Amino acid sequence: DAGVIQSPRHEVTEMGQEVTLRCKPISGHDYLFWYRQTMMRGLELLIYFNNNVPIDDSGMPEDRFSAKMPNASFSTLKIQPSEPRDSAVYFCASTDRTGPSRWSTQYFGPGTRLTVL
Amino acid sequence: AQSVTQLDSHVSVSEGTPVLLRCNYSSSYSPSLFWYVQHPNKGLQLLLKYTSAATLVKGINGFEAEFKKSETSFHLTKPSAHMSDAAEYFCVVSVLDSSYKLIFGSGTRLLVRP
Numbered sequence: 552d553a554g555v556i557q558s559p560r561h562e563v564t565e566m567g568q569e570v571t572l573r574c575k576p577i578s579g580h581d582y583l584f585w586y587r588q589t590m591m592r593g594l595e596l597l598i599y600f601n602n603n604v605p606i607d608d609s610g611m612p613e614d615r616f617s618a619k620m621p622n623a624s625f626s627t628l629k630i631q632p633s634e635p636r637d638s639a640v641y642f643c644a645s646t647d648r649t650g651p652s653r654w655s656t657q658y659f660g661p662g663t664r665l666t667v668l
Numbered sequence: 669a670q671s672v673t674q675l676d677s678h679v680s681v682s683e684g685t686p687v688l689l690r691c692n693y694s695s696s697y698s699p700s701l702f703w704y705v706q707h708p709n710k711g712l713q714l715l716l717k718y719t720s721a722a723t724l725v726k727g728i729n730g731f732e733a734e735f736k737k738s739e740t741s742f743h744l745t746k747p748s749a750h751m752s753d754a755a756e757y758f759c760v761v762s763v764l765d766s767s768y769k770l771i772f773g774s775g776t777r778l779l780v781r782p
Contacts, residue, residue, distance in 0.1 A: 555711070593775065596769060596770070599769070606767070607767065642711060644712075646768060654717065654719040654762070655762075655768055656702075656714050656717065657770065659704075659711035659712040659713070660711050661710055662709075664709075
């Protein structure tokens with residue numbers, strides 16, 4: 552398996568522009584997670600999906616952020632409009648339902664490094 | 669609520685010497701604990717996980733961790749550091765519900781000197 556795939560790997564944009572980050576989970580995984588990593592706040596869970604349905608979006612910082620999962624093999628995280636403080640590395644991860652939820656391994660993509668000027 | 673505390677933000681060792689990365693947890697119930705590693709410009713990779721089956725957990729690349737309930741610790745060790753071990757290491761606890769949510773520590777950056 553190719554693992555979790557994210558695109559683009561790097562994104563540089565100007566404040567006010569729309570940014571769309573993409574993720575393809577591992578085939579067969581029915582949970583998908585979006586994280587944000589910054590020096591100040593570390594790794595934060597933004598939102599996660601189960602069977603393409605958003606389950607918990609309490610980590611989404613504000614209405615400028617939105618996430619969708621139109622099918623089992625694709626998810627997007629959109630920021631509109633983007634701001635400099637959104638600069639971070641955004642990770643996507645997926646897992647399947649093997650055993651109790653709290654024992655499951657999350658498989659991470661390589662991340663998208665976003666810079667908002 | 670569950671939480672983890674990584675006691676060192678940076679650890680520096682010489683190649684060939686032992687590695688110790690410290691992690692303390694807080695949990696009302698028996699936790700599920702993980703160590704993930706992040707190499708520069710890469711995603712996170714699971715090193716090992718504790719799921720209550722055995723207190724000494726062996727992971728990939730020669731790493732292991734011991735769950736000590738009396739000390740609420742889950743320290744990561746390796747007998748002999750290799751240059752390729754230089755990375756950031758995260759101690760992680762799983763939220764004790766059915767949510768699949770993880771809580772990450774602040775990370776420890778391991779530097780390996782030649």
